[in-house]
Amino acid sequence: xxxxxxxxxxxxxxxxxxxxxxxxxxxxxxxxxxxxxxxxxxxxxxxxxxxxxxxxxxxxxxxxxxxxxxxxxxxxxxxxxxxxxxxxxxxxxxxxxxxxxxxxxxxxxxxxxxxxxxxxxxxxxxxxxxxxxxxxxx
Numbered sequence: 001x002x003x004x005x006x007x008x009x010x011x012x013x014x015x016x017x018x019x020x021x022x023x024x025x026x027x028x029x030x031x032x033x034x035x036x037x038x039x040x041x042x043x044x045x046x047x048x049x050x051x052x053x054x055x056x057x058x059x060x061x062x063x064x065x066x067x068x069x070x071x072x073x074x075x076x077x078x079x080x081x082x083x084x085x086x087x088x089x090x091x092x093x094x095x096x097x098x099x100x101x102x103x104x105x106x107x108x109x110x111x112x113x114x115x116x117x118x119x120x121x122x123x124x125x126x127x128x129x130x131x132x133x134x135x136x137x138x
Contacts, residue, residue, distance in 0.1 A: 022089040029102030029122040030087060032130035037120065040135070041079045045069050053123050053131035055096065072137055077111025085117065093121070100124040101133070108137075 039048040048069070049062045060068070085105040092098055101123045108116045121134040 033120045036132045053133040055133045080109040082108045
């Protein structure tokens with residue numbers, strides 16, 4: 001085996017390890033996102049704020065979150081279905097500090113909106129736990 005071949009094999013192994021680490025991060029972030037979304041779906045907005053990331057809680061008070069999420073979700077009605085559309089690990093997002101994030105999108109159906117896309121962004125908090133740092137519906 002030549003040095004060039006060895007370097008190629010090592011580079012390939014590094015890519016596989018990196019891909020596996022991203023997959024693990026995406027799995028953990030998706031689990032956190034779905035647990036948090038259950039709280040929102042149950043209209044337990046206080047608990048959803050409490051379980052959000054430090055970045056999220058630093059951006060708005062619990063009262064501001066309650067007002068924003070009620071205004072966004074109430075007109076849509078109850079959740080009918082939610083299907084994973086995409087998820088992407090990243091360490092940089094516009095307007096956010098560098099960190100470990102996964103941007104997750106769901107194709108969602110509500111009683112009063114047949115086609116919505118929910119974007120939820122969990123991040124690793126300083127204590128090492130994945131928590132939601134952003135949530136948008138369009």
